[in-house]
Amino acid sequence: MSIFKFLKSKSFFKQIAIAVIGFVILFFGLKFWLNITTNHDQKIQVPYLHKLTIKEAEEKLTALNLDFKVIDSASYNPEYPKKSVIEQSPEAGDFVKEKRKIYLTLNPSKYRDITIPDLNGRTKRQAISELQAIGFIVGTEFTYVKDIGKDVVRGLRHKDKILNPNDQLPKNSIIDLVLGDGNGN
Incomplete structure (x- = not known):
């Protein structure tokens, strides 16, 4: 059988139709599964944590189902209370998903x-x-x-x-x- 006859045959078109239908089913199935598992529509607004103590920041973040990690700071800022939050990442007002880590930089108790x-x-x-x-x-x-x-x-x-x-x-x-x-x- 020549290649041109095979390309015009019913079995070739069946195989192409099966491949296209399989790809469409796989694509929409994957899209549906990702929407469910990644909480695509979920948004939690990061609160403003500056000048809060670590306890106050922890209470706010826990209530919103967010995690946090404390990063040490070497630069003392006298305008902020001692051991309070002077920086946060992501910034206040940004939208994140639940269980996201918020990185907090604390003000040391004095200048180095x-x-x-x-x-x-x-x-x-x-x-x-x-x-x-x-x-x-x-x-x-x-x-x-x-x-x-x-x-x-x-x-x-x-x-x-x-x-x-x-x-x-x-x-x-x-x-x-x-x-x-x-x-x-």
């Missing part, structure tokens, strides 16, 4: 500690730049001691306590400089 560098012998300008670069605030009250170098760092203070190199203070602490007056020997 930073090591005090050895600035002895540096100029006032160098010391101010370095302290600001690592996250400290330089006070405007300078203490002058008798020294040959004018405006050369001779010490650091925090709340009237002398600081030594490698001591640690929280970020954004105010550090006062002890400088030479230029009138020493």
